[in-house]
Every structure is written in C-alpha cells, then in structure tokens.
Amino acid sequence: MASPVLVLALVAATLLPASHCSVSGVGFQLKLRHVDAHGSYTKLELVTRAIRRSRARVAALQAIAAAAATVAPVVDPITAARILVAASQGEYLMDLAIGTPPLRYTAMVDTGSDLIWTQCAPCVLCADQPTPYFRPARSATYRLVPCRSPLCAALPYPACFQRSVCVYQYYYGDEASTAGVLASETFTFGAANSSKVMVSDVAFGCGNINSGQLANSSGMVGLGRGPLSLVSQLGPSRFSYCLTSFLSPEPSRLNFGVFATLNGTNASSSGSPVQSTPLVVNAALPSLYFMSLKGISLGQKRLPIDPLVFAINDDGTGGVFIDSGTSLTWLQQDAYDAVRRELVSVLRPLPPANDTEIGLETCFPWPPPPSVAVTVPDMELHFDGGANMTVPPENYMLIDGATGFLCLAMIRSGDATIIGNYQQQNMHILYDIANSLLSFVPAPCNIVDQGHSLTVGIVQPRKLIVDTGSDLIWTQCKLSSSTAAAARHGSPPVYDPGESSTFAFLPCSDRLCQEGQFSFKNCTSKNRCVYEDVYGSAAAVGVLASETFTFGARRAVSLRLGFGCGALSAGSLIGATGILGLSPESLSLITQLKIQRFSYCLTPFADKKTSPLLFGAMADLSRHKTTRPIQTTAIVSNPVETVYYYVPLVGISLGHKRLAVPAASLAMRPDGGGGTIVDSGSTVAYLVEAAFEAVKEAVMDVVRLPVANRTVEDYELCFVLPRRTAAAAMEAVQVPPLVLHFDGGAAMVLPRDNYFQEPRAGLMCLAVGKTTDGSGVSIIGNVQQQNMHVLFDVQHHKFSFAPTQCDQI
Template sequence: MPRLASFLVVLLPLLLSAVRAAAHSNGGFGFKATLRHVDANGGYTEAQLLARAVQRSRARVAALQSLATSLPANVITTARILVRASEGEYLMDMGIGTPPRYYSAILDTGSDLIWTQCAPCLLCVDQPTPYFDPTQSPTYVRLTCSSPMCNALYYPLCFQKVCVYQYFYGDSASTAGVLANETFTFGTNTTRVTVPSISFGCGSINSGALANSSGMVGFGRGSLSLVSQLGSPRFSYCLTSFLSPTPSRFYFGVYATLNSSNTSTSGPVQSTPFVVNPALPTMYFLNMTGISVGGDLLGIDPSVFAINDADGTGGVIIDSGTTITYLAQPAYDTVRAAFVSQIKLPLLNVTDASVLDTCFNWPPPPRQSVTLPEVVFHFDGADMVLPLPNYMYSDTSTGALCLAMAPSVDGSIIGNFQHQNFHVLYDLENSLLSFVPAPCNLT
C-alpha cells in the first residue's frame, strides 16, 4: 500500500497536467474581461467624445490606406502594423510577469504584436503605470534570433543573438525593443488564468501616445497575436453604447459563445465568413454585398466592396479600433444621397474636419417629428440591421442629427460605433464572424 500511495503522489500531478493540457486543446480554456473606452472618466462632453473618436479614426484609416498602397514598394513597410499606437479605442487589463504586474493595453483586432514599455527605457512615453521591469520577474526570457516567434515578425532584427522587433504605427508612433517570453495573467477574479511563455515585445524605444494605456495587445490573425498564442481561436465582445459609462465585456475561448448566459440576446444569430486578403492577412475582411437605406437596396456596384487582387487594396474590414464606419467613396456618396432624399430636414454645411459631415438641422424644441430611415449592412449570408443609435448621432447642444459614417478613398471599415449593443463573435477555427443584438450594458 505505501508503494501505491507513493506512486499516486507522483502520478497525480502528471494526470492533472494532462487534464489541463487536454482542456486547453479541446477549447476548455478561456477567461472573461471588461473593456474600458480610452476616454472613459475623462470628463469630456458628448460632442468632445465624438470629435476625439472621429479624429482617432481618421488617423487610423489614413495609416491603413498608406500601408496598403505602399506594400509592394518597400519590404520594410510590411513591418508596419496598420494603426498608430494612439488610435485604439478599448482597454483591457492584463498581468505581466511573476508576480504579475497589471497594465492596461489597447485591444486591437487590426494588429498582432503584444507589447508594453519596459525599464530601463531609453525613450518612452507617458503611461498610467510604472514601466515593466524584466529584472524583477524570474519568468522573463529573451528570445533568440532563431526562435519561431522571432521569425514570425514581419521584419526581425538580431542584436548579439537576441531577437529585436520594430513596429511602426502610422506616421508618428513606433515601438522597438526585445522580443521575449513571459507569464501573462488574464481575466477577472472568477475566470483568472495564468499562461506561461507568451511572446511579447519589451519596448525600450517608443514614440507617439498610448491613450491612457501601457501598450497594445493584438488580436489579429497572425501567429504573434494573443488569440493565436493562447491556442483557443475564438473571442467575442459586447460593446456598450458609445456614450455609456458602463464598461463593455470581453470573452475568450470557452466563454466566447453567443448561445450562453453571457448576454440576453434578441433575434437570430447571423454569421458571415471571413475573407483572407493575402496582402493584409492580419485583418478581418468580410464579403459585403450591399447596403439598404429605408428598405431600398442601394445601387452600389459590388466591386466597390471587393479586394483588389493585384495589390490587396479595397475590401471591407471589421475593426474594433475604428469608431465610425468608413465607406469607400462611391458607397458613401450613395448612402449620403439616400439619407438626403429620405430625411425631410435641412442639410447642414459642415466645415469642421473633426466632426461628421452628413448632418441635418433639427430645429430646437418643440421639435418636429422626423422619420429616420433604417440601415442594413448586407454580408455574405448575414444582414446586420442597425438600431438607430448605431448610425445616427444626435448632438444635444446644437440639435444636429449626423450620420455616423464617413468617406474613405480606399476600402471600407465597419467601426465599433456600429457594433454597439451587438454581441460579436470572432471564430477563427471556422473562419466566421457571428453577431446578434444584445443589451451589452447588463452585467
């Protein structure tokens, strides 16, 4: 019997380890987290919140378009992730190291790299927490130049046999440092998980701004992204109303499902396949087939939404880091014309570039009743029927009613303003985006 007991003492940890590994590989791994808007608790007015978000979104779109048009010309530009570090919209907390030090990071579905600023910092920008100090964590390991994750970088560099990364975010922000492995902690108290050997960038030379965060966490489709490294290829979010102080919710792995008690959904779940753009494989492209306004399918040529096979430009991206939706110019012009013809209010002459440009004058109280047309985004196999707050913004200070969309010179981006109060699921294993209306402010 003592021999058996000793055997069990040795065997039990191995069995538990095997069970954990099996649960991880079978999709049993996951966590829940909250998302905070980067401008939450900033004391901004509604108009200021919108203006700041529009400004960030325009910079993000400009960076994406610059990247897409320059890709064939210079191999170094392939290292450029699609956004500036200052242009994210939602923050997620995560712990780095042993013991974990907690940081807020910009969640970005448009890039892959996970990174934070590290001490000693040669050139760093302000952040709300101290810089991560790798010398204080025994689980920190710098990666060699021959490591697979180093080779996954768009443009890996090598210095004294250590893997060095450099990422550019648009024109004015960048991060550079050592690529390393470290233990990360994710989730809330009830679903907190600790995962070893997550590859991340320990940045010692950084420029730009971080929008109240301490770095970025990429949820793109590349091997360096968190969703790829954790090996449970599904995540979802439920974004509260743009002007709501209530945090949004995020689900990963086993918790990322639209058929659970996560949210009280309404209506059927709809799904549409992701489309791979070889020129920009990190991004989540969709096959958009049309737009309806006021029940009328608009006469937009399908090629307006298509990816250009020659250079990868064009196409339609769903993106958590862009606020308003940007439509390729021909599509935007058609949508704008439909609104102008269907809304019986005077069109405002907007000259301020920081705000929306399709705005109507709604006279002061007692205001007349006005009928606003319904908007539907049509995708391959799915229709996203937008609630009124997801496409019209009412400026209470001026009475203006504005379409929360803008024109783009290349491609289209479905922004998070249109995701409000939808539970949106990214299923990478089946290459599907699914969504269903849900009251995201419910806890």
Template sequence: MASNSLLSSSSCSWSSILFAALIAVVLVVFVSPAHSTSRPALDRRMIQAGFKVPLKHVDSGGNFTKFELLQRAMKRGKHRLDRFSAMVLAAGDSSEIKSQVYPGNGEFLMKLSIGTPPASYSAILDTGSDLIWTQCKPCQQCFDQPTPVFDPKRSSSFSQVSCSAALCQALPLPSCAAEGCEYLYTYGDYSSTQGVLATETFTFDDKVSVPNVAFGCGEDNEGSGFNQGAGLVGLGRGPLSLVSQLGEPKFSYCLTSIDGTKSSSLLMGSLATAGVGSGGTIETTPLIQNPSQPSFYYLSLEGITVGDTLLPIEKSTFALKEDGSGGLIIDSGTTITYLEDSAFQLVKKEFISQVKLPVDDTGAAGLDLCFTLPSGATTVEIPQLVFHFDGADLELPGENYMIADSTMGLMCLAMGSSSGMSIFGNVQQQNMLVVYDLTKKTLSFVPTQCDQL
C-alpha cells in the same frame, strides 16, 4: 431594448425608426492596457474555461462632452483609416521595402497583468495588428503611462526569445543581438516601440494565468499614441497575436453604448459565445482572407438598404482586388464606418431624400452629413439602415448610425467616405456580441445588452 432607449420601431413599418432628438445619442463607446531556444507549449488547461476582460474607452474620465468624445475618436479613426489604406497599397507594391507602418492607436483599453509576481497594466486592444507589447525597464526612452513600467528583473518567469525561434521569424523585420531577438514597430502617428522579444506569464481577469506568451518588451518607445495605457495587445490573425498564441479559435467582444456607465467586455475561449442563444437573432458571415494583409478581418459586404430602398451600389465596390486593395474590414479601433466614396455618396443621397429635415452645411460636427433639428422637436423619424453581408442581413438600431445633440441643434449620420479600403467601425457594432470563429472562418453578430453580460 432598455426602457430609456431613444429608438423604437415604427408601428406601421420596421423600415422607419422614431428618433428622440433632444437627448444626445453618442457614438463613441465607453468601456471600463537566460535565452529561450524554443517556445514551450501553452498550458491549454488554463484557458479552456475561457475568461472575460473588462474594457474601457480610452477617453473615459476625461471630462469631455459627448460631441468632444466623438470628435476626438473620429480624428484617431480617420488617421487609422489612412494607415490601413497605406499598408495595403504598400503590400501590393513589389518594389516597396517591407518596413510596414502600423495603424496604431485604438479606442479601448483592456486590463491585464504580466510577470511573476504579476504587475497590473492597461493596454490598447487592437484587432488590426498582432504584436503584444509593453514598455520595459531600463527605458532608454519611455512615454508617460498611468502604471509603473514593467521591470523584467523583478519577474521570475521572464525569458528572452532566441533569434532562431519561429516567433522571432514571424516579426516583419526581426533583428538579432547578443541578448536575442529584437523588434521595431512604427505607427502612423510617428509613435514607435523598439526592444526585445520575450515570453512571460500573462494573467487575465485576475485569475487565469497563461505562461510563455510572447511579447515585445519595449525599451525605446516614442510618441504619444499609446500614453492612455502602457502598450498594445494585438488580436489580429497573425502568429504573434494574443488570439493565435492562446490557441483558442473563438473570441468575441461586446461594446456598450456611450451613454452607459458599465464596462464593455472581451471574451475568450468558451466564454466567447456566452451571450448567444439568449433571444437575439444571430447573423453569420464568412471571414475573408487577404493574402497581402493576412492579419486583417475582411468581410464580404454585398449591399446596403436605407429604408425600403436597396441602393444601386456596384457589386464590385467592396470586393477585394487582385493586388490586395479594396475590400472591407471590421475593426474595433475605428469609431465610425467608412465606405468607398461612390457607395457613401449613394447612402448620403438616400438619407437626405428620406429624412425630412434641412441639411446642415456648417461642418460644425465634423461629420459628412448632418441635419438641423427643428426647434422644440421631441422625436424625428429616420429610415432603417441594413448592411447586407454575405449570408447576413444586419439591421442596425438607430443609435448605431445616427446621433443628435440638442445643444448644437444637429442630428448626424455616423459614417464617412474613404478611398479604396472600407471599414466597419465600432459605433455600428455597439450592443452586439461580435463573435470571431477562426476555425469556421466566420463572424457573427448577436444583438445583446452588453452592460448585462
């Protein structure tokens, strides 16, 4: 742990943590966006060595206070939770027309280049969806973006995908026009992208070029949900995602703390486990598949401990139901963790019991549970929080679930309640290497100083 860390284990028991409350610990993470009849195989030699992509938070450089950053991210996260839940419920309704509305938004931007010669742009990283897309000329309608809009006519490697191609058929609602396969994706904040499905050469880390990556070339893009970048890169489990198209079974990310100044990282291929074995305890749990939402990364959460108390949460609380509802997903684009309400109320009750501070009921911070800090306090003792996944007991450092702001005189729990689906958010994942192994169908947590990767 860095020398300026605000949290340390109690000398008498690891179940309590000393929390320095007078310096704000913030939850949001700063981190550095001719027709083809068949899709040629990717040149795997280009990615066997793996590559690393810096990430930055979408609100970085916006001159927001730390609590403003948190509140902005929570607003996006709550909206995202609502869309996830609606998608799952719609998928379980056989009478519903399958015109999915995707969660959209996200918290991190990744930089990459597209085309020949390569044109650089930033796109939102999203583990909750599959399609890769960017805005393209000629735009019927485009939102403002910080980089020039991609012009397919200026790239020698651009090729449209035919309607008969497998990747066209992998779209949720493909359509066919004279120029080839077309797509339409709509998002929960009323943003949308519509255009042609094509293949291009994508360049990562300014040196690893991968040809024939399928992506959406959006010519009609509406709304403001993506204007921090120029599109989106899906890292879900479906065939259109970057992970699936690269054919590499492992990827990972490592998210720095909000008070850090260095970028977070996305690591692909052989670099995905670059931080494993450096001393941190590896906790590994199975990735669960939901047939009604095959792109999402579900985990089996079996219990939660606060301090020395294993909470009396019903075993079925986080279980996937037969209709595909319920369960818990891990998501890079949701800021705080949202738990099924019955479980969250038990967590809240136990924190109130163990934290010897008055509860703040003003709602000023926008979080479900906050405490009033005593005047002049330098440290506050908080209980250890442990998530018990199938085969993995994940002990969270204090800054991954409790924040404080001396100017507001508040200390708040970085969690909220949900109805139906639960989400393990990115605040709880900060300063951990989170490794997805799609061959073994596992996910691993490795405590890591992410700014040192």
C-alpha cells in the same frame, strides 16, 4: 530614433525557446473600458475625439505606405500598410498582469493588430504610462525569444541581434512607435477580486524605445489573425466582445475560449437571430478580419451599389474589414454617396448640411419642426452567406451637441470600407478564427452576463408589477388631473415628466406605436400615440413616450425604453405605480432589450422577502442550488394570441394517481383557443372545467376535513381547519403533491403550499379555480410558482423549472 542594438545592450535575460500555450477547453472573461471613459469629456468632445482618431488612423496608414515606398523602395506600399495596420492604435482598454510575481497594467485592445507589447525598464526612451514599467530582471519567468523561433519570423520587420535575440520595430505613423526585443512571459488575466487565469510562455514585445501617446495605457494587446496575437497564442482561436456605447460609463466585455459564445446573449428570437458570415483572407493584410459585403439597405430599400466596390483588389487594397480600433465606419465613396442620397430622400424636407463643427459630411437640422414627422430607418449590411447586420439609427447617426445637427456617423473612404466600433455598439460579436466565421447578434451590452433584481427608477424609484402576460411597460404619470389627485390621496408618488430632461413623446410613426396591440389606439393632432389597455378588472389609458429607466440597486444599469405614460381608468395596482411587461410582444422589456432568456424565483407571499429576476447568462438554473432536478418542456406558439407563454400541459396527477383529464381538454385549438399559459400576473391557477372537476374530486377524497359552507372570493373549494393557532393550522394537514405533466416527460411537482392557501384564519382553500370565460385557457399562476425557479428561454422556445429555495439565490 535610436538603434534597437542599444535596446539589447541594456536588457539582461535568459535565452530559451518560446512555445505556444493553449487554454483549450477553458476560457476567461474581461472587462473593457473606452479610452475616453474617465476623461470627464462632454458628449461633443467625445464625438470630436472619436472622429479625430478615426481620421488620424486612416491618414497615418496612407502616410506610412507612401513613406515606405519612398524611403525604402524594397518595401512595397501594401507591405508598409500591413506594418502600420498590424500595429494600429486601440480604442478600448483591458487590465492584465505580466511576470512572476505579476505586475498589473492596462493595455489597449485591438483587432487590427497582432503584437502584444508593453514598455520595459531600463528605458532608453519611454512614453508616459499610469503604471510602473515592467522590469524583466525581477521576473522569474521572463525569457527571450530566439531568432529561429517561428514567432520571430512572424514579425513584420524581423531582425536578429548577435545572431540569437529577436528584435522588433513597430511604427504608428507620426503618433507613436515602439522597438525592443521579442520575449515570452507568464500573463495573468482576470480582476483582482475574481477568478484568475495564468498563461505561461506568451510571446510579447518588451519595448525599450517608445514614443507617442498611449491613451492612459501601458501597451497593446493584439487580437488579429496573425500568430503573434493573443487569441492565436491562447489556442482556442475564438473570442467575442460586446461594446457598450462610448457615451456610457458602463464597461464592455471581452470573452475568450469557451466563454466566447453567443448562446447566452440577451437577444430576442423575434427578428434578431445569431447570424454568421465567412471571414475572408486578404493576402496583403492577413491579420485583419475581412468579410464579403454584398450590399446595404436603408429601411426596406436596397441601395443601388455595385458589389464590386466592396471587393478586395488584386493589389490587396479595397475590401471590407471589421475593426475595434477605428471609431467611425469608413465607407467606400460610391457606397457613401448612395447612403447619403437615400438619407436626404427619407429625411425630406429637412435640408442636408455639412457639420463643420465636428467634421462630418452629411448632417440635418434636428429635431424637426413639430409639424414634420420624420423617421430615421434602420440600416442593414448584407454579407455573404445571407447574414444581415441591422444597424439601428443610434449606431449610424449621432447628434452634434453644439449645432443640434443629426449627422451620419460615417466617413467617406477612397478605397477600403472599415466597420468601426461606433457601428458595433450593443452588438455581441464572435470571432471564430478556427472556422473562419464572424457571428453577431444585437444585445444590450451593459447587461450581458449580468443579473438584476428589479428596482426601477424613472427620476425616482418606483414599484412596477412584473407581468409575463402583458407587453407594455407603463407607470402612472402627471399628465392629467386624475393622476395628480391620486398622488394627493396617499397613493405612491406619481412620475412627473416635467422633472426629467430625458422624457420624450413617441410619434405615431414610431414602431412601438405601429406594432403595439391595445384595446384602443389613436393618433392625436400633436402626433402623439394615445392608447387604452385592459388588465383583467383594471384598465389604463396613456400616451407612448420614451425615457431612461434604471434597473438594479447595488449596481445600477440605465437604459432608454419606450413606455406608457398614463393612469388607471379602472381597478387598482395594489400599491404599485405601474406594470413591467415581460411577454414576447413588441412593447415588452424582453423585446425592446432583445433579451433571449430570463428567469425568476418567487418567494412565498407570507415570507415577505424579495424575489430574484434574472436576465441573460445569469438566467441559468444550473448556477443555483435546486431541491429537485431541472426539467424542461417547450414554449408553444399560439397562431392567434402571441402575448402569452404557452406550455404543453398534457395531464395532472394527485400523488401517484393520474387523474381522468382528457388530454384534448388541455390542448391548444387550431383557432388559438385553449392551451395552458404560465403567468406571473395571475395569483391562483385556473383549469378548464374537465380538469378542474377531476382535481376537485381527487382533493376532496384525500383531504379529511369538513368542506366550508361559505364562499371565499377567488376560491371555489375550502376546508375548515382544526382549531389550532392560525400559524400552525394548515401545516398540520398532510396532502399528496399535485403534479402537472408536460409534453416530453417534464413534471412540475407542487407541494401543499403551492396549491393550497389560507386566505382566512381557519380556512384552507384550493388555489385552483375553474376557467369560466369561455376561452378554454388554463393558467399556471404565481402561487404554483412559489419556490420554483422558472426559466423562459425565448430564443430556443424552452420552458425550464426546478424547485428551489428562492430566498437563497
């Protein structure tokens, strides 16, 4: 390699002190893409490449440490290892821009490194990259960092040229190296078509001698704990990311500053709360994010592993750290052996085997024979402070497409444990450096911070009724002659599992079968979970299965979900092909995707316009214009009936008159009866008798119209409208708003069109009925929710609402 002195002889710049920047109080969001995302690789090739990179990284670390001890005796192996890890290769790419005017380029992102660097011209030796080399002479904001700067001293190998210019050298084992000068520049973050954030005086490496592979990037952005990393230089000292599966083309997300929060994450409050564990400092490797791992469980069994195998040794070796730049987890050998033994036990009678095709050590023939029921349990990592990271089977097992083996996606390590990015997929992780905490929560990372209108595809698009009062996702399937006959008689197309390569029946041992609450459930001789469910006057029968669902029209997101593949045995779906359950129960979309919050805004029926359904951070009433203030009340837990969203209704007014409705008649009883639910699947509202009679009496006092003497289905009170055109008849009637009062002071104000309807020409009917089933339950139906943006915050048990022009969202 050429001397760095030659580099400095070719670089012309102004030498000025570099200072730290700060974006305290602000932040920004970026998209990440995996290094292999656009490589047209097969799944087998993707897995093989990931394993190869993981092995190369750890092997290079060991080789550099040994070489440093041999070639430069003054440098001990731990310091040499620190140099390598601080300059380790990344797995994810981000877009940014450098200089004034800004030059856009792509860089690898890595939590295991500190230095930000890119290749600079003139270049003595440079690696291939997809964008032009940065030319410092063409930027008005480029400055060299002087040797006296603390940032220069923070380099692993600080050096000084001509007593003034700071020089760096980084080695990547046999894979790559970079050398150049430390400088400062203005960096621009954010996509070209979105809000941009410009940060000045960011220290970076301007490399003129570089070799090796850059994975289709033009440099590196370090996110380590050291002073040279991007997160340290930005000031807020916190960032988060949510990594999608590297087998998926969907981008991941990286958040800085105030955007680095887990509060809006799509995660369920049931069993998946945000958890935190302290970050540990390893004096030998201070840039890495070490944690204190206490143990590992498979399913309900805590494995017999001595916690000392996870401890940091006196010389800085060992320990456990989390790393975005390592693909697969490297597990300390004693812990690995314990995991392997338990897997062999729980997957018996499948014989263990070594999958030499992709180089993993613990594999099993897959799928199991039809007569063998096998369940792969969740893995749980137990950290200091009581935090438990649940790793689902898809995050620690993988299928080798060549042999069909199911393999443990972990590698045996002689010393340290590294939690790789494969185990971090669909996990929103927050690095709070200022408070030395690592927080995490499971999340569907391909829909974090996105909103999706409801277009669902299973092989072909189909309509599903959105229902907050049921949990099962189901559609009509071609599994019986009755559903095939329905398709022939003009009904919507019926889903045919035979046309899908991703359809699979769920075994009776599956969690969804075990936890699903049905009217009837049974396990067949073929190990299939069959069910019957009742929806008011409708009923459906079917079998539980899993399939890939696609949501969204303009920007589709595909997710694998458990669902019911069945048929109606009674009733009608009114032009739809199934139901999408949004309740808090196990089978619902909300629970399966671990969504913490969702909202919808229903346009009036007569408008025939689509209504938005929003998930995650997009489910935020403050993001959209409302016509009245946002109000909030609690979501109340029912000790018996857990499928509905209950709210604490305490009173009712008509206009300014509070009606004589006993609060006790609206309250939930200790046996789970009574109470009030918000339900998207009910058309009109239903009130217990005392409340309904009070509303009926008050309405008859203010509506100066004749009461209709004939009954109308679903409506108990109707008035005869004046003889006008049908379109203008009800609009001419002036009535005061109906107000629903909730505990805590929230009040839902319902204008005329939200509690009256015109089901037939010449009739204006009260869209409120009387509860007659003996349950004592009151229901706020979807008529009452029209042009009302409602938010279900499942995590914090809050229900918020605000009148909104829904067709403008």
